[in-house]
Amino acid sequence: MDVARSGAQRFAFWRIGLWLVLLLSAFGALQYGVHASRVWRVLAQPALGDEGRTMLHGMLAWDLAYFVVAAALVVFCAAGILRQGWSRPVLRVALSLLALGILASGVSLLRRWRAWSALPHDLPDAASQLAGQARTVHLSLAFDAVAIVLLAWLVWRLGRPSVRMQFRRR
Numbered sequence: 001m002d003v004a005r006s007g008a009q010r011f012a013f014w015r016i017g018l019w020l021v022l023l024l025s026a027f028g029a030l031q032y033g034v035h036a037s038r039v040w041r042v043l044a045q046p047a048l049g050d051e052g053r054t055m056l057h058g059m060l061a062w063d064l065a066y067f068v069v070a071a072a073l074v075v076f077c078a079a080g081i082l083r084q085g086w087s088r089p090v091l092r093v094a095l096s097l098l099a100l101g102i103l104a105s106g107v108s109l110l111r112r113w114r115a116w117s118a119l120p121h122d123l124p125d126a127a128s129q130l131a132g133q134a135r136t137v138h139l140s141l142a143f144d145a146v147a148i149v150l151l152a153w154l155v156w157r158l159g160r161p162s163v164r165m166q167f168r169r170r
Contacts, residue, residue: 022077029070
């Protein structure tokens, strides 16, 4: 049995990672689509002021942009799972950009949290509210760290010669 055949017949954990990214991207696309349809319904109301309408148009633009990106990621992951040759380099770039986006989002969240938690809070139960929010922020940052590690591993794995050989060429 040659090395190329034995490498192709082993269990491919990277495909499970791609399935996870695909499912989360599909869920994200669904969420952005639902939110965009809700914003669209609010925009249809005639009593909406110009400032509110401008804000909602901005929200709609972001929803549609995120929807398109999430849908494209679903297509890229599906092609990768099916081992289409064109998808491997595209996935490496897309997953790298996604990891960098998650990193930037996490850094931004941490900075905003530190600035907000340093402000004086004069509410009677401010300490318990801050503790609850701290747990939420820490959980979000932990999920971000796990996602970055998974995405970096997938990018690295998709670049390995043993995985590269598993993809079909045109």
